Every structure is written in C-alpha cells, then in structure tokens.
Amino acid sequence: MTFKVGDEVTLSTRAGSRAVVEYGPYGPNGDIYLVKLLEGDEQGEVFGALARVMSTPVFRQGDRVAGFGGTEYSIVAGPFTAHDTWYVVKDDKGQHHPHGDDRLTLVSRAPKPVGPTYELDGVTYDLGARYRDKDGDVWRFEVINGEPRGGMNGKDIYGYSETLAEVQQDYGPLIKL
Incomplete structure (x- = not known):
C-alpha cells in the first residue's frame, strides 16, 4: 500500500497507535515512511516505519x-x-x-458513532470518545461489570483496569478529542 504525506495511519507494531505520515516513501524498496506519533507517552516522536505495519482503515464499524x-x-x-x-x-x-x-x-457509511454516556461529579462522559489527560496520554473507556474502565494509548481494557473515576482523579482533567 502507498501512503502520502498527511495520511493518518494506524501502526500494528505500536498497539494500534495513530500516527501521521511526515515523509516518504523512501529506502531501497520504497516502502519506508517517516511517521509522527499522534498520541501516548512518545507523542510527537518521529521515526521510520515500514509500509507493511501501517494501515488506513477503509471501513469502520457499522458501515x-x-x-x-x-x-x-x-x-x-x-x-x-x-x-x-x-x-x-x-x-x-x-x-x-x-x-x-x-x-x-x-x-x-455508518453514522458517526456516539457511545453510551456516564456521569461523574456532574460531568457527562461519552464512552465512545477518546480523551487526552493532563500528561498528553490518550484514554478510551468501556463499561465492564457496570463500571467504566480505561485503557491508555491503545492498551486493552480489563476488569482490573483503572476506573474512569480513578483516571479523572489521578490524570484529569480529561479533554474529549
């Protein structure tokens, strides 16, 4: 697959982190691109990525x-x-x-997804959205056993993951993306 500067891609080698193509293709086979991470602890980092670990979703859920x-x-x-x-x-x-x-x-196309909501301390959170915390990390949330729990920077969410309340308390404010 060929990408162009400005394309937003998902990196299979970085737990599905999002990046943007900054330059390329280059290299002996023309399959290397410079990409910049858009989220996580390494947000803004620029590095070379092979085309085979990059993808742009053609379809989305509900299409x-x-x-x-x-x-x-x-x-x-x-x-x-x-x-x-x-x-x-x-x-x-x-x-x-x-x-x-x-x-x-x-x-x-499916309508733009709007997830279930959850109210915490008078603030309504869209659980279908992603949120950036005070450190720049990106969180998403799922309801597990009746409690919204979060995963940071593309990590999976489990029953023992941090609750929305814990994330808000320890890393808030959370800004909807």
Missing part, C-alpha cells in the same frame, strides 16, 4: 458493504492485518464472516 455477488454485510470489527487487511462482517441472518478489504465495496 454497510457489498461482497462479491452483491451480498450486503455490516462491518462489525477490523481492520486486522495478517498478510492482507481484512474485516469481520455480519450478514442479514446474523452470521459472521471474515472478508478481505479488497473484496468489499462501500454501500453506505
């Missing part, structure tokens, strides 16, 4: 797509990268299937 033969699906997960980029799609019967992005065409 309607058509496969070969015109069968329509909804995107439920992805993108994932092994040798190629692929998504998990759901047909109208509720069956899930893996599909390569080169075999799908966009039918309609």
